[in-house]
Amino acid sequence: MRPRHLVKPSKKLTFLLLSRTDRPVRRFKISKRALVGVPAAVAAAAAGSAIWQAGIQAHLQVKIAELDEQLAKKQEQYIEMENRKDATIGSLQTEIITLSEQSQKLQQEMDAIFALQDELKAMAEEEGVDWPELPGETDSNPKGQPVTISSVGGSARPDSPAIPRVNIAAAGGLHTPATNDHMNALIAETKTELTQTAVHLEELAEQMEASRKALETKIHRLRTTPSIWPASSRRITSGFGIRRDPFTGRASFHAGLDIDGSQKDPIYAAADGTVETVASDAQRGNYIILNHGNGIKTVYMHLYSFSVAKGDQVMKGDRIGRMGTTGRSTGTHLHYEVRRNGEPVNPMAYLR
Numbered sequence: 451m452r453p454r455h456l457v458k459p460s461k462k463l464t465f466l467l468l469s470r471t472d473r474p475v476r477r478f479k480i481s482k483r484a485l486v487g488v489p490a491a492v493a494a495a496a497a498g499s500a501i502w503q504a505g506i507q508a509h510l511q512v513k514i515a516e517l518d519e520q521l522a523k524k525q526e527q528y529i530e531m532e533n534r535k536d537a538t539i540g541s542l543q544t545e546i547i548t549l550s551e552q553s554q555k556l557q558q559e560m561d562a563i564f565a566l567q568d569e570l571k572a573m574a575e576e577e578g579v580d581w582p583e584l585p586g587e588t589d590s591n592p593k594g595q596p597v598t599i600s601s602v603g604g605s606a607r608p609d610s611p612a613i614p615r616v617n618i619a620a621a622g623g624l625h626t627p628a629t630n631d632h633m634n635a636l637i638a639e640t641k642t643e644l645t646q647t648a649v650h651l652e653e654l655a656e657q658m659e660a661s662r663k664a665l666e667t668k669i670h671r672l673r674t675t676p677s678i679w680p681a682s683s684r685r686i687t688s689g690f691g692i693r694r695d696p697f698t699g700r701a702s703f704h705a706g707l708d709i710d711g712s713q714k715d716p717i718y719a720a721a722d723g724t725v726e727t728v729a730s731d732a733q734r735g736n737y738i739i740l741n742h743g744n745g746i747k748t749v750y751m752h753l754y755s756f757s758v759a760k761g762d763q764v765m766k767g768d769r770i771g772r773m774g775t776t777g778r779s780t781g782t783h784l785h786y787e788v789r790r791n792g793e794p795v796n797p798m799a800y801l802r
């Protein structure tokens with residue numbers, strides 16, 4: 451049996467803290483449980499830290515993976531963009547080459563038109579048309595020197611030197627990609643060609659306008675010249691000039707042509723003009739005077755009937771009346787006169 455006074459063993463440990471001898475001793479009591487708990491807490495803290503670190507690491511790994519993915523995507527986009535850029539450059543180059551080819555074709559067509567114009571000029575001059583020289587000044591000719599077609603540089607004229615051309619597509623054998631320098635040269639050439647073509651086009655338009663006016667003048671002159679026969683028949687029974695008067699037998703001046711024919715044969719206007727007179731008298735019978743301008747008039751006498759009235763506009767070849775034998779006439783015929791500035795002239799000089 452244990453004695454009662456025996457002290458129960460304490461659950462606490464006592465620590466004595468001794469410092470310098472002149473200071474009192476300090477005493478701490480710590481429970482044994484606490485003494486065991488501290489390392490456990492430290493261990494737990496360490497374990498927690500490890501878990502936390504692992505968490506961060508995992509988080510970072512996720513982040514890195516995400517960034518990796520983004521980077522890959524960006525790279526893909528970049529490559530795609532590069533490809534697209536290449537495709538765009540390629541298509542632009544194709545367009546430039548096409549444009550350049552079109553420009554060349556345009557110039558060839560211009561050459562053909564100029565050649566045609568020259569041909570027309572030669573033909574017209576042969577027919578007595580006063581073909582105009584090219585109008586003197588154009589915007590492209592600020593010095594005011596007369597522009598002849600060949601004086602303008604460029605290749606739109608067969609006789610002008612052609613522009614040296616960078617030929618990208620040709621030069622068989624080795625094919626290397628066109629450089630920027632190639633393309634820039636081609637663009638510059640095409641620009642120059644197009645500018646020249648525009649200048650030539652302007653010239654051509656002026657030239658053609660002048661030609662049109664010259665032709666119009668010529669056509670008007672032809673249309674107002676009494677060059678066609680005024681009757682179907684071309685049998686002349688009495689010519690222009692001195693003759694024996696059929697009524698008196700004496701020499702007299704015959705101011706026109708007597709053209710044979712049948713009663714009511716159509717009578718035609720010998721040229722474009724205006725009906726100036728439709729009248730009758732004892733000498734001329736039924737007669738018509740046409741005014742063709744430029745001092746030229748034609749007269750038709752001894753008509754059976756009229757098909758026009760005073761003031762009418764007539765065209766060359768229009769029927770103006772019918773043949774007869776009215777007035778001082780010995781039989782059915784047309785007395786036809788051409789007057790220039792009031793004076794009768796030989797109609798044969800005009801008739802074709």
Ligand SMILES: [Zn+2]
Nearest residue numbers: 706707708785
């Ligand atoms: Zn006569």
